[in-house]
Amino acid sequence: MYLSVDAGSATPLFEQLVAGIRAQVIDGSLSQGERLPAARELAESLDVNVHTVLRSYQVLRDEGFLDLRRGRGAVVASRVRDYAQLERDIDRVVAEARKLDLTANALTALIRKAYE
Amino acid sequence: MYLSVDAGSATPLFEQLVAGIRAQVIDGSLSQGERLPAARELAESLDVNVHTVLRSYQVLRDEGFLDLRRGRGAVVASRVRDYAQLERDIDRVVAEARKLDLTANALTALIRKAYE
DNA sequence: CAAGTTGTTCTAGTTGAGCTAGAGTAATTA
């Protein structure tokens, strides 16, 4: 499982981890039932604190992407869904936003408003 | 111009202001050339510090939505654009994300990745 | 059963972004 974090980024480390893992579940790089590295292990390999990784795992559990069990570890949840249409929709809205010279912040803020 | 902020929200006050004003420019409630309240004035009416409002104005200037001039105030920039398609695309991607039980955070993170 | 693995929970200290406050400066308008 490939992951990277940027300590200098404005987005929190735990959010970067969440985003990275979630994206891999959605695009299929991580598949149902697959086991993730132990939190302590991933933390060391990314040079990040264990608690930061654990927080990310817990967010992903709350969102339904992971199953967490003591002793067993973190496993990609069985969440039967087809993300193909979503990916097309995302590509389309991003292209349109680019055409209008909107920043990523502007677009995501608009989407957040539409989500209310 | 209607605006409201929630001091208890996780999203920063200045971001809430930016999002609110930007959304009104995009949906046409605020139109090109229209003058916004003076920063001091808006700050008082929202019970927020002047610097917070000024920061919002400056972000919106950087994004091309406002023109700022000392003595004159903040004016909606002439930015001839048609946002109709964008709004349709946003509605579509939000509907799809809802259908897939994605949180707003999850969707915006995916979009941010697609924007890179 | 015993030992090892791994997530969970708790306390605690550090750092930086966001917010507030006050004062003064510079450009524009009336």
Add this chain to the structure above:
DNA sequence: TAATTACTCTAGCTCAACTAGAACAACTTG
């Protein structure tokens, strides 16, 4: 000239994020 208004600078406060260490509970493995 006087009023308006954005800009800049300093300074202090608060809270989320991050780190660190320790103990605990559930599960697996030999």
